[in-house]
Amino acid sequence: MALDASSLSLAMQGFADHLAANFSQDVTVTVESPNAASEQAKGSDKAVLNVFCYRILPSGIHPEFGQNEPTFIRAQVLLTAFSDASDASVKDKDLRVLGHAVRVLQSQPVIPVVLPGGTPAPEATEYRLQAVLQAPEMEEMNHIWSIQGGDLAYRLSAAYELALIPIEPLTYLPPPTPVEAVILDLGADAVVDDEIGQTPLAITAADAKVNWLPFTMINTGDVLVSELAVASGTDRISLAVAGPENEPVRITVAWSRTDGSEDTQSAQDFEIKSTALTPETPTASVTLDNAASGDTATIITRPRGDDLPAGNTVRVIVT
Incomplete structure (x- = not known):
């Protein structure tokens, strides 16, 4: 041969x-x-x-x-x-x-x-x-x-x-399919223009329920922030949560105290009311336990369930 x-x-x-x-x-x-x-x-x-x-x-x-x-x-x-x-x-x-x-x-x-x-x-x-x-x-x-x-x-x-x-290898690995679109902010009425000439793709909130994570920001009344300074003794903040509507989430507040100790509050449950994150997004009233000057709280939000991954975190600094 x-x-x-x-x-x-x-x-x-x-x-x-x-x-x-x-x-x-x-x-x-x-x-x-x-x-x-x-x-x-x-x-x-x-x-x-x-x-x-x-x-x-x-x-x-x-x-x-x-x-x-x-x-x-x-x-x-x-x-x-x-x-x-x-x-x-x-x-x-x-x-x-x-x-x-x-x-x-x-x-x-x-x-x-x-x-x-x-x-x-x-x-x-x-x-x-x-x-x-x-x-x-x-x-x-x-x-x-x-x-x-x-x-x-x-x-x-x-x-x-x-x-x-x-x-050259004996057998080539097929190349991955190129990414056609990336969606950063998903709403119920979102429409994505298809670059390859097919019918535009409508993405609904129901589509977002597969492998989703909540996205959160702190609502100060007129703007959304990822970090907020509050006075000593503040007992609650307003947390805007976006994701698939009516999906339950679990909110955890983890404290780093001014004396170096750490503790975690009991979980607080909330139901998502909006797929968009804006100042008008319905908020969850998150309780803060014993907020003292010098403490820092990290607020963690994840889909309700055992050992599920969390979305982004936000911080509260007690002055």
């Missing part, structure tokens, strides 16, 4: 094709082991520029990517020139070939290769591959050449890193 091309193979071959396009027909660019490239150059009047991929590295840590999304790698390669040692026409042919390859990559470091491969669909992502000159330690270079085997001796090479190469 024939193997399909991978992003890695396409990146290497695309890199080699880019170099070959900038040489005359007297130079062949290969993607082989150094031994194979050396053998190809023997007895040939053409020089061989070989691209040898010797290391694959991760591009970094990408916690936002899952197993069904592309990952990215960096490939380190050696560019090495080979020519027939018996060809006396040009003594420094290897240096000329290698030097010209470095000139090409200095002038055109971004490789015009489409990855992950082929001609992508209009919505597909095209990645750019960049060649960056490296300076590996001589110990590392000597090790690479010492394990090639045969009679192949150390040869001057240019080291490059090709980055970034996308590795």
Whole structure:
């Protein structure tokens, strides 16, 4: 069974094709082991520029990517020139070939290769591959050449890193559906204009009863506030509560006393009367126990029931 091309193979071959396009027909660019490239150059009047991929590295840590999304790698390669040692026409042919390859990559470091491969669909992502000159330690270079085997001796090479190469998953995770609308203030008569040309969507208070939370503000008589300063001895405040009409809520007052102690009043129950939060919204009369100067009360409102999440909180500061 024939193997399909991978992003890695396409990146290497695309890199080699880019170099070959900038040489005359007297130079062949290969993607082989150094031994194979050396053998190809023997007895040939053409020089061989070989691209040898010797290391694959991760591009970094990408916690936002899952197993069904592309990952990215960096490939380190050696560019090495080979020519027939018996060809006396040009003594420094290897240096000329290698030097010209470095000139090409200095002038055109971004490789015009489409990855992950082929001609992508209009919505597909095209990645750019960049060649960056490296300076590996001589110990590392000597090790690479010492394990090639045969009679192949150390040869001057240019080291490059090709980055970034996308590795596509076997199966893509379907992308999430784009958000079409966000509603911040929901009323019984609210109408949302549909951006995609369908019939406008009417949202009623009944729709809001699924996974709803109450929203509260303190009513001072003419404005709504989230924090209110009251005098010592104040025994109640007016709390405006919005949400699905006729839904029950439980209001809890949690105190942080001026001496550092904390206590919580008994829960107070209320029934929501409005889906909109305005100064005219019907209010719940919330009792404050023993409000003394320096105390702070946090008022928590949640749907009536066991262990249900709360909506927003408001504060009362006793001066």
